[in-house]
Amino acid sequence: MTVVDPSLKAAPPPDTLYYGTSATLTTTALIEGLLPGAQSHVRLFTNPASARKASDGNGKQVVFTVYARAAYDEGQPFWVLENGVWLTTAVERDCLYLPPVRGAE
Template sequence: MDEKRTVKTSKMLSRILRHDPGRVGLSLGEGGWVPVDTLLAALGGRGNRLTRAELDHVVETNNKKRFAYSSDGLRIRASQGHSVVVDLGLAAAEPPAVLFHGTADRSLPAILAEGLRPMSRQDVHLSAEVATALNVGGRHGRPVVLRVDAAGLAAAGHEFRVSDNGVWLTSAVPPGYLSRHDAV
């Protein structure tokens, strides 16, 4: 599978498994899981033929580890980032003292005034590494990295969870827990 097709397939799977499973006649099961055979059949029925080996390649090579197989390998789901309601069953976790969020510079005034909100997703996405946040922010324009006082948020009662691919999730981050991380 060439790189262009891998990226195209990854984007299609993200759209289906995170945002619009009905697009191919699917519904997400508990925890956001879909049987692999059902997914492949649904894709094939819509003219997007994909083999299990090709799906394995996309899952294994996705640099953001957006997808995960169940322990038996029979089901697949998106690791996080859903705009449809899904309970991933992630347990509350103690975050590191500081987390980071990448955004575009044009969004900074609103974020510093209102805090971070999930927008069209279920959760705010945070990372443990500046480099990851910088990469995320760069997808939307000139990147800015925000430092999140995760320890302070946790002490104030905010719950954190961490997805299978290491993305930290929380419901919101009030502006008082944010500062600009200028070492970019």
């Protein structure tokens, strides 16, 4: 069970948010969705550049589009930090989209 910090501000998210990760973790995310791992929440961003910058930086980077409003409408909680970063407990794989990666053809 995820413990939610009472200082977090719950809010409905925008239609889409973004999540950056290394290319090596892409398959896992497509199978399992996004899970917080060692952190207490999944961190999402309002633009792809911020998501890419926040990813771990190991190897080739990919950025998922997260259908955040759809997840919220299905009951997924979201919180927004003062710096504009969005948090959630997890993202189901059916709320993820991975655009084609250039050079992977």
